[in-house]
Structure formats: structure tokens, C-alpha cells
Amino acid sequence: MMDTLNFPKVTEIAVPLFIAAILIELLWIVIKGRGGRYETRDAVTSLIMGAGNVASGILLGFVAYGFFMLLWRITPLDLGTSVWVILLCFVLDDLRYYWVHRFGHRIRWVWASHVNHHSSQHYNLTTALRQTWTGTFTFMMVVRAPLILLGFHPAMVLFVGGLNLVYQFWIHTEAIGRMPRWFEAVMNTPSHHRVHHGRNARYLDANYAGVFIIWDKIFGTFVPEQDREKVDYGLVRNIGTFNPIRVAFHEWVGIFKDVTQPGLTWRERWMYCVAPPGWSHDGSRDTSETIKRKHLERHPEDRGTPGFEA
Amino acid sequence: MPLEILLPLVVMGIAGIAFTLHFLGLTDGPGLSSDDAARKAWAREFPDAPATNVARSITGRAALVETGDRLGIVWRFGADTTARDLEGAEAQVQNDTLILLLPDYGARRIKLHLAPGEAEAWAETIGQKT
Numbered sequence: 001m002m003d004t005l006n007f008p009k010v011t012e013i014a015v016p017l018f019i020a021a022i023l024i025e026l027l028w029i030v031i032k033g034r035g036g037r038y039e040t041r042d043a044v045t046s047l048i049m050g051a052g053n054v055a056s057g058i059l060l061g062f063v064a065y066g067f068f069m070l071l072w073r074i075t076p077l078d079l080g081t082s083v084w085v086i087l088l089c090f091v092l093d094d095l096r097y098y099w100v101h102r103f104g105h106r107i108r109w110v111w112a113s114h115v116n117h118h119s120s121q122h123y124n125l126t127t128a129l130r131q132t133w134t135g136t137f138t139f140m141m142v143v144r145a146p147l148i149l150l151g152f153h154p155a156m157v158l159f160v161g162g163l164n165l166v167y168q169f170w171i172h173t174e175a176i177g178r179m180p181r182w183f184e185a186v187m188n189t190p191s192h193h194r195v196h197h198g199r200n201a202r203y204l205d206a207n208y209a210g211v212f213i214i215w216d217k218i219f220g221t222f223v224p225e226q227d228r229e230k231v232d233y234g235l236v237r238n239i240g241t242f243n244p245i246r247v248a249f250h251e252w253v254g255i256f257k258d259v260t261q262p263g264l265t266w267r268e269r270w271m272y273c274v275a276p277p278g279w280s281h282d283g284s285r286d287t288s289e290t291i292k293r294k295h296l297e298r299h300p301e302d303r304g305t306p307g308f309e310a
Numbered sequence: 311m312p313l314e315i316l317l318p319l320v321v322m323g324i325a326g327i328a329f330t331l332h333f334l335g336l337t338d339g340p341g342l343s344s345d346d347a348a349r350k351a352w353a354r355e356f357p358d359a360p361a362t363n364v365a366r367s368i369t370g371r372a373a374l375v376e377t378g379d380r381l382g383i384v385w386r387f388g389a390d391t392t393a394r395d396l397e398g399a400e401a402q403v404q405n406d407t408l409i410l411l412l413p414d415y416g417a418r419r420i421k422l423h424l425a426p427g428e429a430e431a432w433a434e435t436i437g438q439k440t
Contacts, residue, residue, distance in 0.1 A: 009311065012311040012316060013311060013315065014322070015311070015319055015320065016319065018323075019319075019323040019326075019327070022327060023327070023330070026330065026331070026334075028325075030334060035388060038331055038336050039331070039336055039337065039338070039339060039388040039389035039390075040328060040331040040332050040336055040337040040338075040388075041337065041388050042388045042389070043327060043328070043330045043331055044324065044327075044331075047323070047324045047328075048324065049325060051320045051324065054316075058313075121387070121388070121389075121390040121392075122389070122390075126327075222390070232354065234390075237355060238355065238387070238390075238392040238393075239392075239416040239417065240387060240392045240394065240414075240416050240417030240420070241416050241417055241418075243387070246415060246416055246418075247416075250415045250416040251414075253415040254415065257415075294357070294358060297358075300358070
């Protein structure tokens with residue numbers, strides 16, 4: 001069984017491509033006068049969040065890698081490094097991504113890490129780089145455990161995960177409308193991912209896919225972009241700061257304040273950590289379900305349309 | 311990628327993009343052009359509490375919003391707007407700048423440059439209502 005295996009660090013190699021693509025998108029928007037919006041402080045905040053994400057990976061990456069290597073020593077299985085194994089690993093890791101991402105929107109502890117990615121009111125290629133600094137603390141590395149126990153080498157699992165993130169870079173744009181129909185049917189695209197970044201009631205908790213949109217179609221979370229309802233980007237309650245520290249930690253602070261308020265039962269304190277974002281012990285806040293319900297009370301004509309089917 | 315290459319690449323990339331955006335005039339955006347724009351900006355964040363009254367600043371950078379017995383604020387945020395309920399807010403005035411301190415880790419301190427006299431008037435209104 002191989003202990004050491006080297007794959008390229010694709011997210012680091014892609015940095016020059018990210019910078020070039022951002023400049024090309026910006027040029028396109030300025031020349032054409034359409035295809036998205038940029039604002040200096042918003043973009044700089046996103047880019048600093050991206051740099052911080054790389055830094056946190058360098059500083060804390062050993063935690064996840066140590067855990068994966070421990071699993072690798074336990075498992076008796078080794079699938080090797082053939083192209084087919086790497087391809088299978090890529091597909092299965094994308095399924096893993098779908099569930100981690102879904103947990104990221106439905107469990108507040110995980111949302112506290114992921115929320116910063118949704119905190120921009122813009123949607124351009126810099127938004128793709130607005131990534132978490134606190135992913136290690138969500139413990140979502142456990143969702144990768146089955147892949148390693150099945151015999152995929154940890155270095156390969158991290159490599160395909162990096163490819164997954166690089167794929168997702170280009171879909172954070174308004175400059176591309178829709179891709180060919182066959183592509184939209186199978187792959188995650190700018191159109192599908194715009195929906196995911198929407199704060200419209202219709203678009204909440206939809207399109208969690210990384211690379212293949214089929215996971216959303218299989219698990220019932222797919223909502224197509226509607227031409228009659230433009231996506232409104234950002235958070236249900238927009239954050240109101242460009243300070244990267246506040247962007248990175250605001251939901252963790254919120255959890256701490258909620259958990260430590262006096263007069264709660266232990267169950268209520270626990271629920272503030274793991275219930276969906278917006279849950280409160282006295283029902284004074286809105287979850288995505290209550291936001292959708294209230295929207296339908298104001299707009300009953302939307303009942304049964306995409307995003308309001310359940 | 312070695313750190314001695316990655317680090318300068320990231321720093322220069324961020325600085326270059328920031329400079330380009332600012333040079334292209336993409337810092338900040340238009341203010342609240344009308345009372346209706348302020349109402350819509352409020353409704354984006356608080357669809358369940360429609361604005362009953364709106365007092366837009368002369369600079370167009372912000373608007374005080376009344377919703378029944380509550381007070382809120384909409385302000386220009388980059389190229390967009392955002393809004394907050396002013397429950398528990400503290401207002402301070404420095405020259406023509408209104409500083410709102412909110413019990414909110416994200417938007418803890420909102421700094422609004424207003425027209426002469428406006429900051430004092432708004433601070434008084436906020437003091438009475440919150």
C-alpha cells in the first residue's frame with residue numbers, strides 16, 4: 001500500500017488563471033456594459049477572503065490530512081492510481097461535495113463557515129474566491145472518510161477536490177447566459193449556480209451541486225433559473241460590512257451569543273448550533289421554510305412554481 | 311507552488327485588481343435616488359415590515375425608515391444598499407457624520423456622511439424612537 005503520493009496542488013497552480021480570468025471578465029463588462037457588476041471594496045474583500053482561505057489551508061491543512069492518513073493506514077483497500085480510479089474518485093467526491101454543501105446550508109455550525117461565500121451582493125468571478133477561513137472547524141472532513149476507507153488515496157481525494165473547486169470558479173459569472181441544453185442537463189453551470197446564490201425566497205436552498213447538477217435532480221433540490229425572476233444576490237439579511245474579519249467570523253459570533261444567552265435549556269443551546277440557519281427558540285427569526293411560506297402568503301400565485309413546489 | 315512565488319502573486323494580483331477597479335470608477339455606486347427607491351431597498355431586507363414613512367438624506371446616501379412604531383435605516387453599501395432595524399442602536403454625531411452603533415457584529419458601526427444639520431436631526435429622532 002502506497003503511503004506517499006504526489007498530485008499537483010491545482011488550486012495554487014490556478015491562481016494566475018484566476019487573476020487573468022477576473023481581468024477578462026471585468027474588461028468584458030466594461031466594454032459591453034452588461035454581463036455583471038463589479039465594485040472595488042466588494043471585490044477586494046472577496047480576494048482577501050480567497051487569500052485567507054489558501055493561508056488557512058497551509059496552516060490547518062495538516063488536521064484533515066492527518067485524519068485521512070490515519071484512515072488510510074486502517075483500510076485494507078487500495079484502488080491504485082489508474083485514470084479510471086481517478087475519474088471514479090472525482091465523481092464520488094462530487095457527490096461528497098453535494099452533501100457537504102447541503103449540510104453547509106442546513107446546519108448552522110457548518111453554515112457559519114460557508115456563509116461568507118454568500119455574503120457578497122455581487123456575482124462575479126471574485127465571488128468564487130470569497131471562501132471560508134474556518135472550514136476545518138466544521139469537521140466536514142469526516143464526509144470524505146468513506147472515500148479513503150474504500151481505497152482512494154488521501155492525496156488523490158484532495159486532488160480531485162481541488163479540481164472540483166477550480167471547476168466551480170468559472171460558474172460564478174453573469175457574463176455567460178446559458179450553456180448548450182445537453183450541458184445544462186448534466187453539468188453545473190453559471191445559470192444553475194446563480195440560482196444557488198439567490199436570496200429570493202424562490203431560490204433559497206437550491207442547486208448545491210459542485211460539478212454535476214444531476215445530484216440536485218436526484219435529491220430533489222434543483223430549481224432552474226427563471227427568466228421572469230432575476231436573481232437577487234447576497235444573504236437574506238445582508239451583512240453590511242467589507243471587513244474580512246467580520247465576514248469570516250460573524251456567524252460564529254452569532255452562534256456564541258445565541259448559545260450563551262441566559263434562560264435556555266441545553267436542547268435549545270444545542271439547536272442554535274445544529275438547527276438550520278434562522279432557527280430560534282422563540283420562533284422570532286425566519287428559516288428558509290418560513291421565508292418561503294411568508295412569500296406564498298404575499299404571492300399565492302407563485303404556489304406550485306419552481307422553488308415553491310413542496 | 312513555492313510560497314515565495316505564490317505570496318507576491320496573490321498580493322500583486324489583489325492590488326492590481328483593486329487599482330484597476332478604482333481607476334475605472336467602480337468604487338461606490340449611486341445613492342437612493344427617490345423615496346420609492348428607499349422603500350424598495352427597505353423591502354428587500356424587511357418584506358414583512360413595509361415602510362410607512364421615509365426620510366431620505368439630502369446626500370442620498372441613506373434613509374430613515376418608519377414601520378409603525380419602529381425605526382430602521384437603509385444605507386448605501388458599495389454599489390448596493392442594505393438595511394437594519396434600529397432597535398438597540400446608539401447614535402453619535404461627529405461634525406456632519408452620523409455614527410450608528412448597532413448590536414450586530416457584522417454592521418457594528420455604520421458611518422453616514424450627511425448634509426449640515428441632518429446628522430443632529432437624525433440622531434435626535436433615533437434617540438426618541440429607540
